[in-house]
Amino acid sequence: APYERPSLLRYIDSHLLRAVHLYNKPPDPTAVCPICHIQHNHAPVPTSFLPLVPCGHWVHYRCLVARMSQTIDAAKDKCPVCTTPLVLWDGISALTLATRTGLTLPVGQWNAHHAYRDAATGLWCDSDATEYAADCAVIEATMARCFYAHAHPAAPRCVDGSPRLAAVYYDVLGDLALIQRPRGVWLRWRTYSGFLLFGMLIGLKLRRWLGERQTLVVGTEGWKDFEAGMGALQMRIIAEVEG
Ligand SMILES: [Zn+2]
Ligand SMILES: [Zn+2]
Ligand SMILES: [Zn+2]
Structure with a gap:
């Protein structure tokens, strides 16, 4: 069957693990990583040396993750040796992976003629990082x-009288889709796992916002419904990413 490119996170958490029995056992024991150009067992930070799917070229795990999470450049979703396309790159997967591994995404400074003032926030956007900040401000608003x-007195309530926070969550997702946010590349997705990860990010942001600003709703019926929904989403992400 032809190779179908998975999302970045699915690639890392599922595809690469299929060859885990081969890790650190390249056919050539003096093999060099094509990304850092260091002999595989001399890496300054300990990491696995593993064969890529589907082409079988060997790279350091850490070098691959750094390369893939730190790029917005389409060329880098490919094998560094043979340029076989490996993943469908999406920003939210890269952001998730970068957060998990302690790497940072590149700021992505643009040329002056690409810069603009974001109408929704008034923020000046001249990089991927500033566009991300504008997206986050819009999400919070x-x-x-x-x-x-x-929370309006006329709104439908849960049986204990608390606001329906699960409905708030779905309203946020719906409203963001209507106003075509996120705009920045860090939060954009192209894959189903990217879509689920974005949903989780909104859930985490909403939980934090409620916990800090609306402490009276914590522990209510509406809170428990919302938490149950987040738990179900977490299970879907694990099923999708780990395949
Ligand atoms: Zn390397
Ligand atoms: Zn290759
Ligand atoms: Zn509503």
């Missing part, structure tokens, strides 16, 4: 607006 709509 959207969470507040959706929460207050559901």
